[in-house]
Amino acid sequence: MNTNETTASMKRHMGMKAASRISNTIIHIILVLISIVWLIPFICIVIQSFRVEPTSMSRYLLNHPSIQFNWGFDNYVNLWKSDFPRWYLNTFIIAIVVAVVQTIIVLCMSYTLSRFRFKMRKPMMQFMLILGMFPGMLAMIILYQVLKDIGLAGTNAIPGLILVYCASSGMGYYVSKGFFDTIPKSLDEAARVDGATRAQVLFKIILPLAKPIVIYTVLTAFMGPWGDFVFAKYVSGVTPSAYNVAVGLQSWLATDTMTNNYYTMFCAGGVVVAIPVVILFMCLQRYYVEGVTGGAVKG
Amino acid sequence: MYKKKIVPGVVKTVLGAILMGVSWLVAAVLVPKIKKSILTPYTYGEEGFWIWAIITAIIVIGAIVLLYIGIREMVSTAQYNKKVVQSGSYVKAKERSSVAIALSNAGKGIAKFFVGIGKGIADLVTTFIHGDWKTKISYFVMGFGNITRGQVLRGLLFLLLEIVFIVYMVIPRGGGYWLSMLPSLGKVAPNPHGAYNEVLDQWVATPGDQSFRILLYGVLTIFFIIAVVYTWYVNIKQNKIAESIIRSGKKLKSGKDDLRSLVDDQFYKTLLALPTVGILLFTVMPIIFMILVAFTNYSSINDGINNGLFHWVGFENFKTMFSWDVGGVNYSATFGEILLWTLIWAVFATFTNYFLGILVAMMINKKGIHLKKVWRTILIMTIAIPQFISLLYISKMFSLNGLVNGFLIDLGIIQPADAINFLGGNNPVLARVMVILINIWIGIPYLMLIATGILMNIPADLYESAKIDGASGWKQFSKITLPYMLFITGPYLLTSFTGNMNNFNVIYLLTGGGPTNPAASGAAGNVGYTDLLITWLFKITQTGTAQDGSQYYLASVIGILVFIVVGVISLVVYSVLPSVKNEEDFQ
Numbered sequence: 001m002n003t004n005e006t007t008a009s010m011k012r013h014m015g016m017k018a019a020s021r022i023s024n025t026i027i028h029i030i031l032v033l034i035s036i037v038w039l040i041p042f043i044c045i046v047i048q049s050f051r052v053e054p055t056s057m058s059r060y061l062l063n064h065p066s067i068q069f070n071w072g073f074d075n076y077v078n079l080w081k082s083d084f085p086r087w088y089l090n091t092f093i094i095a096i097v098v099a100v101v102q103t104i105i106v107l108c109m110s111y112t113l114s115r116f117r118f119k120m121r122k123p124m125m126q127f128m129l130i131l132g133m134f135p136g137m138l139a140m141i142i143l144y145q146v147l148k149d150i151g152l153a154g155t156n157a158i159p160g161l162i163l164v165y166c167a168s169s170g171m172g173y174y175v176s177k178g179f180f181d182t183i184p185k186s187l188d189e190a191a192r193v194d195g196a197t198r199a200q201v202l203f204k205i206i207l208p209l210a211k212p213i214v215i216y217t218v219l220t221a222f223m224g225p226w227g228d229f230v231f232a233k234y235v236s237g238v239t240p241s242a243y244n245v246a247v248g249l250q251s252w253l254a255t256d257t258m259t260n261n262y263y264t265m266f267c268a269g270g271v272v273v274a275i276p277v278v279i280l281f282m283c284l285q286r287y288y289v290e291g292v293t294g295g296a297v298k299g
Numbered sequence: 300m301y302k303k304k305i306v307p308g309v310v311k312t313v314l315g316a317i318l319m320g321v322s323w324l325v326a327a328v329l330v331p332k333i334k335k336s337i338l339t340p341y342t343y344g345e346e347g348f349w350i351w352a353i354i355t356a357i358i359v360i361g362a363i364v365l366l367y368i369g370i371r372e373m374v375s376t377a378q379y380n381k382k383v384v385q386s387g388s389y390v391k392a393k394e395r396s397s398v399a400i401a402l403s404n405a406g407k408g409i410a411k412f413f414v415g416i417g418k419g420i421a422d423l424v425t426t427f428i429h430g431d432w433k434t435k436i437s438y439f440v441m442g443f444g445n446i447t448r449g450q451v452l453r454g455l456l457f458l459l460l461e462i463v464f465i466v467y468m469v470i471p472r473g474g475g476y477w478l479s480m481l482p483s484l485g486k487v488a489p490n491p492h493g494a495y496n497e498v499l500d501q502w503v504a505t506p507g508d509q510s511f512r513i514l515l516y517g518v519l520t521i522f523f524i525i526a527v528v529y530t531w532y533v534n535i536k537q538n539k540i541a542e543s544i545i546r547s548g549k550k551l552k553s554g555k556d557d558l559r560s561l562v563d564d565q566f567y568k569t570l571l572a573l574p575t576v577g578i579l580l581f582t583v584m585p586i587i588f589m590i591l592v593a594f595t596n597y598s599s600i601n602d603g604i605n606n607g608l609f610h611w612v613g614f615e616n617f618k619t620m621f622s623w624d625v626g627g628v629n630y631s632a633t634f635g636e637i638l639l640w641t642l643i644w645a646v647f648a649t650f651t652n653y654f655l656g657i658l659v660a661m662m663i664n665k666k667g668i669h670l671k672k673v674w675r676t677i678l679i680m681t682i683a684i685p686q687f688i689s690l691l692y693i694s695k696m697f698s699l700n701g702l703v704n705g706f707l708i709d710l711g712i713i714q715p716a717d718a719i720n721f722l723g724g725n726n727p728v729l730a731r732v733m734v735i736l737i738n739i740w741i742g743i744p745y746l747m748l749i750a751t752g753i754l755m756n757i758p759a760d761l762y763e764s765a766k767i768d769g770a771s772g773w774k775q776f777s778k779i780t781l782p783y784m785l786f787i788t789g790p791y792l793l794t795s796f797t798g799n800m801n802n803f804n805v806i807y808l809l810t811g812g813g814p815t816n817p818a819a820s821g822a823a824g825n826v827g828y829t830d831l832l833i834t835w836l837f838k839i840t841q842t843g844t845a846q847d848g849s850q851y852y853l854a855s856v857i858g859i860l861v862f863i864v865v866g867v868i869s870l871v872v873y874s875v876l877p878s879v880k881n882e883e884d885f886q
Contacts, residue, residue, distance in 0.1 A: 024667045031662060035677045038740065042680065044702060045692050105577065108570040116567040123408075131582055133865045135801050135833050138858035139585035141840055141851055142592075145511060145604070146585075167581035170574030197559075198566035227685035230803060230837065246687045250808075253691055263695070270688040281683035282676075292745065293752030 049075055049268035054261050075268035083240050084269055087248035090158055091226055091273075094244065097162050099222040102169040106217050107210075110173040111202060114180035115188065128171055137230070144234050157235045157242035164235075165225065175291055179213040180206070216291030219284050226277055245273050312369030314871070318362035322355055324635060419532060426539045434538040441531060444538040448545070452554030457534050464527045474520040481517035484510040484595065485608045510603030510610070514595070518587055522579070593617070593855035600848030616856045628821035634857075636819070638864070640731070641831045644806075645799040647735045648742065649792065655739060656746020657754075657784060661776075663747070664754055675751075678744040686741070690808035693737055697721035722810045727828035730814055734829050738805055749791070750784065757783050793872045797865045801833045812838060823850050832861050 052072040079085075113125060143164055147153040152160030183206060191201050207214070225232075229246040236242040243251070249269045252262035281288065427438060437444040442457025468474040480486075485508030541551055552560075561569045593616055601609040620630050663674050681689065696702045704718040713719065720726075721733050757780065765775050785792075806812060812827035812834045819826035824839035836857045843849035 020667060024665070027662045027665060027668060031668070031674050034659065035674060038677055038681060038744075041689055041692055041696065042684065044696070045688070105574045109574045112567045112570045118567055128578070130866070131578075131586065133797070133869065134586050134862045135836065135858050137801075137803060137833055137837055138589045138855065139582065141854070142515070142585040142588045143581065146515065149512075164581055167577035170578045171582060197563040199562035199569075202566070223685070227687050227804075229687050229808070246685065250687065250691060253695065267692070270692065274684045274688060277685060278680065278683040281679075285676075285679065288682075289748050289752070292748050 045267045045270055048264050049271045051075070051264045054264050075265045076272075078265055079268050079272065082265070083243070083248060084245075084272075086241055087243045087245045088272070090242065091244040091246075094158060094162055094165070094225040095222050098165045098169075098225055099218050101162075101166040102221040103214065103217045105166065105169050106173055106176055106221075107207075107214065109170045110175075110177035111180055111206065113173060114177045115185070115206075128173075132171060140231055140234055143231075147235060153235050154237050154239045155242055157232070157237075157239065160235050161225070161228075161232060161244070164231070165228075169221070176210075176213045176217055179210065179291075183209055212287045212290050215284055215287040219281070219288055220291070223277060223281070226273060245269070249273070312366060315362045315365030315367075315369055318358055318365060322358040322362060324631075422539075423532070423535060426535055430538060431542060434535070434542060437534060437538050441534045444541060445534075448541050448551060450541070450551055450554065450557075452557060453537070457530065460527065460530055464523070467523070474516075474523065477513055477516040477520045480508060480513045482611075484508075484513055484610045485603070488608045489603075489605060508608065510595075510597070510601070510608045512604070514591060514597075514603070515588060518584060518591070522584070589855045589858060592852055593859055595852060597851045597855075598848040599843055599851070602848075612852075616852045620853065620856050620860070626821075629819075630822055633816075633819040633822045633826055634860075636816075637826065637830055637832055637835055638860075640829070641800055641833075644731075644735065644802075644829075644831060645796050648738045648799040648802065648805075649796045651735065651739050652742030652746050652795075653788075653792065656743045657750045657780075659743055660747045660750035660754060661780070664751060675747070678747055681741060681744045682748075686804055687808060689741070690737075690805065693740075694722060694809045697733065698723070723813045725814055727814055727816070730810055730829050734806065734809055737809060738802075741805065749788065753784060753787050754780070790873075793869060796872075797869060800831065800865060801861070802831065803833050803837065806831050806834050807837070823847070823853055832857055832864075836861070 050071050050073070052070040052074050113121060144153060147157075147160040147164070152163065187205055187209075188201050191205055192198075196204070225244065227246060228244065229250065232244045233247045233250070236244070236247055240248070240251070249266050252266045252269070427435060433444040433447050440458070441461040442454035445451070445454030445457060447454075466473075487507040489507035489509055544551055594611055594613060595609045596612050596615075597603060597609040601607040603609050619625050620634055623629050623631050659678070662668065663671055668674075698704075699718050699720045703721070704713070707713045708715050708718065719729075722730050724730070761779050762775060765779060770778065806829055810827065810829045812825070812830035814828050816826045816828050816830075823843070824830075824835050825842050826835060826838075830838070836854045839854040839857070840849050840851060
């Protein structure tokens with residue numbers, strides 16, 4: 001009887017093992033398919049960036065005789081000769097400044113809302129929650145006019161963009177506030193008992209502990225300007241020298257005639273833009289994941 | 300023990316009634332279409348008809364269910380209350396619908412605000428009567444009391460603010476001018492061609508009154524006045540406190556103490572100063588301005604800087620947005636259609652990503668799966684690469700002569716003449732489905748990351764005991780994983796829903812809102828089938844007719860309506876969510 005039970009359970013065990021092997025194989029296949037789908041656009045963009053022809057005509061995958069397909073670095077060379085380096089520099093400057101200032105502002109805001117209990121705290125948080133429900137697009141028209149009024153639109157779009165990105169960044173405090181909330185308050189209190197001022201508590205105790213969230217904030221603040229399209233387009237207007245990469249590259253694809261002349265150059269530009277961001281992101285991935293998961297869990 | 304319940308079904312009933320109204324609105328949009336499709340069987344725009352009909356049906360059913368539940372709850376509570384009252388022993392009720400609580404909290408807040416102002420005024424009067432002469436002079440010269448009592452730093456700051464304020468209000472084109480012009484928004488229009496100047500013997504541009512600046516600086520002046528009045532109040536309160544401190548024989552804080560407390564007790568003031576000013580000037584002010592614009596006729600033709608004035612028009616623009624026929628344009632129908640698509644899009648975009656993301660995360664995390672890191676990294680690439688590159692590239696991949704069509708042609712699946720215009724052709728359903736599919740491609744990696752983090756936190760013994768009880772994989776998922784995920788990510792789901800409602804980038808960079816919707820051709824902004832409210836708003840500010848220019852006022856109306864929709868959804872969902880925890884619990 002005893003042996004019977006064991007064999008039965010063993011059989012069941014074996015059956016389960018076989019079942020899980022089959023399901024694992026299926027999952028592996030699915031994952032490979034997913035990876036292909038997710039990678040195709042990136043692979044294509046890299047391949048196309050090394051084409052000599054400018055058009056998007058694409059019946060070359062199966063080596064169609066009617067479409068020429070030649071390899072070459074022409075796009076990258078042309079990229080260097082075009083406005084692109086200027087756009088790249090613009091975006092880089094914006095990203096660096098915004099990364100620094102926005103991080104400082106967000107950390108101030110979130111640390112304060114996490115640690116201090118003052119009368120206006122709750123109303124402030126609720127007010128910002130409500131503010132966040134207004135479509136930001138709405139503010140753009142007026143911000144553009146104001147920037148134009150103080151001479152920070154058009155040719156001077158770069159400082160204007162930096163000003164706007166930084167000024168409203170206090171709204172994005174949620175994720176890092178959630179992080180500060182997880183640092184035990186008893187640490188602060190112990191230091192306060194030892195005679196540290198609030199400022200000393202922040203700089204000597206909390207900030208060293210908050211390294212992951214600081215890196216997360218810097219990373220997201222740095223990545224933001226590379227992708228910002230609408231507002232940058234609005235503010236820079238028709239001045240190509242004030243474009244950022246997103247607006248500039250989009251202008252190459254804006255119309256069909258453009259598509260035929262700049263398509264592969266757009267691909268090359270995309271690759272050049274993506275490389276540093278991807279490298280930075282991959283290096284700091286751990287912190288990003290921490291920030292995103294933490295932020296979502298704490299809402 | 301026996302509690303008399305405050306009738307809980309009221310809010311649900313009211314919501315049901317409102318939904319009923321909404322369904323009538325939708326039906327009203329449909330009726331002309333039905334008529335049209337009966338009269339001329341193949342008119343354009345009817346293919347969307349069945350979708351709308353189904354949605355209307357769903358809304359009607361939802362409304363009926365809500366009404367039913369609400370009324371039943373009301374009836375049963377009434378009966379319960381009757382019993383409790385009859386039994387003669389009831390405690391004051393505390394149970395109320397969460398929506399009602401949220402509303403009543405808002406009401407209480409407003410009431411508290413006014414009571415606070417009343418108390419403040421009473422306080423001012425009594426302080427003036429009982430205060431000494433230093434305090435009394437401080438009513439007119441801010442900071443006088445502080446200076447004479449030895450708090451020179453504070454006093455000087457108060458005084459400086461008062462001087463700045465008075466100077467600002469008096470100078471020409473200063474606060475006084477902006478405020479006085481606010482009701483009319485300007486009388487003399489700016490003239491770019493100018494008037495003849497006899498002294499200079501040439502034409503000189505006349506700036507005139509500039510409505511745009513009047514509205515902008517008028518609002519800023521009001522901000523400033525409020526700030527000054529509040530500071531004035533603080534100044535008097537400080538006098539009162541100082542008097543009582545001196546009377547009790549203690550020492551007042553010196554300027555040095557003040558500065559010290561800014562890095563210690565009141566460190567929060569230092570930290571918040573910069574962010575708050577930034578938010579006030581660059582977020583609050585534009586929003587207030589744009590809300591006001593919805594009540595004017597501000598457009599690119601009457602831009603109030605170079606050409607012409609704009610003025611207040613009351614609720615005219617809202618009337619336009621909700622009317623069936625303004626100069627042959629049915630804005631109401633257009634708005635209804637776009638709102639419905641926005642909601643459908645938000646539902647699909649949020650929940651497809653959510654469930655597929657969890658699924659992918661579970662597949663990667665499953666025991667016995669190799670190369671976990673590789674799969675994860677491949678997906679994360681999508682996050683790292685700036686969205687505009689991938690979105691623009693994908694939109695070109697699916698264009699008429701893009702990669703996908705080329706591939707299909709080369710494989711002989713379609714003929715070159717039949718190339719499919721996935722995103723811009725005259726097939727709205729295809730474009731909409733494509734947008735949702737491509738959004739899955741963008742959204743899954745984020746959800747995969749989030750879900751991975753949460754899945755690892757689910758206590759493993761839950762699964763162990765479920766296995767021992769013989770629960771199947773699906774049972775484990777639906778009874779353990781999903782409820783846990785939903786509980787934890789409830790607030791995230793809400794924010795991602797509202798975020799998707801305003802997901803400008805995906806729609807604008809993929810389709811630009813197209814394919815064009817000919818049924819809405821009369822409306823401003825070149826409406827397309829995949830346009831969300833937010834892209835419509837943007838397109839209105841970008842395109843305009845020669846006659847009306849870019850109708851910024853309509854864009855503002857849409858912005859306000861978006862706010863209302865998002866606000867109502869958030870309020871309702873927040874009050875229903877179980878996981879809106881007390882934030883102090885974390886610490």
